[in-house]
Amino acid sequence: MDINKTDSQILTLLQYDGRLSNVELAEQINLSPSPCLRRVKQMESKGLIQGYRATLDRVKIGFSMTVFIEVSLNNHSGSASSAFEASVLAMQNVISAYLTSGAADYRLEVVAEDLPDYERILKEVQTLPHVKDIHSNFAIRAIKTAAPLPLTKASGKTKA
């Protein structure tokens, strides 16, 4: 925690461009490269920065469909949940999964190449361990995807 103004600026810039060179980054926050790199490395080792990713255009690489699947389990024991979660982790077309409040237990975000591909995935989800019920909602259009986290507010105070 304890993110100061400078660190917050760094994180914001790296969220928008993860390939910013250290010298550019340092320039933009009016710092010299050495301390800037030190801060970045520290935030990496503390896990604030989990990693760097190329963001791809889903449609252009062949995934024309994004589907949200809500799953209810018929058994809420720890081992049932674990089995289900492990299976979900192994499914590459599931790109995010949350245990949630509400009517369903889990909500999955799934990418599919086309309708037949979606059908295959849906059947696969239906046969995962302890699945009772499934509801699918198709993403018709993306308004906003994976926007950067708003750090400006979170940069209020420093430890010392």
Place this chain on the structure above:
Amino acid sequence: MDINKTDSQILTLLQYDGRLSNVELAEQINLSPSPCLRRVKQMESKGLIQGYRATLDRVKIGFSMTVFIEVSLNNHSGSASSAFEASVLAMQNVISAYLTSGAADYRLEVVAEDLPDYERILKEVQTLPHVKDIHSNFAIRAIKTAAPLPLTKASGKTKA
């Protein structure tokens, strides 16, 4: 969109580490740096690679809550949708938003620092243009977030 094997390998590697240097990338796919860089640049300009992002730990930077908000509008005209979508784009705590099939019209993913922050955001969403109805589901735990897209299957054929 004609992705060949080599391009697919590049995309996969860059999804896992967006800061891979070109020489490392080239080594891992058994190519020399020059053609490797050419391919990367080409995929960037074609929009296959949309950009590079640092991935941050939501909780560690102060967002203890992730909430999925389903929104229904009371007016489905084009202008009503546009007004709502523009407002959503402007809300920084909304990190993704989709127009979806199903009972609700839109599905928002929202990050909040704490319960009071969430309350503030919820009220803000309630007052967005043409909002009729809202349902919130809290993310209790993340099983998987923003996993890389599974490219291995999508690399089947080439244009020529």
Place this chain on the structure above:
DNA sequence: CGTGAAATAAGACCCGA
């Protein structure tokens, strides 16, 4: 935190299959 220097990478250019 800033400066400087050695190691490394990026990016433009040309060559050959």
Place this chain on the structure above:
DNA sequence: TCGGGTCTTATTTCACG
């Protein structure tokens, strides 16, 4: 058309002040 080599410029990275 695409992979490979080379050179120049820029960047990374780490000593030290």
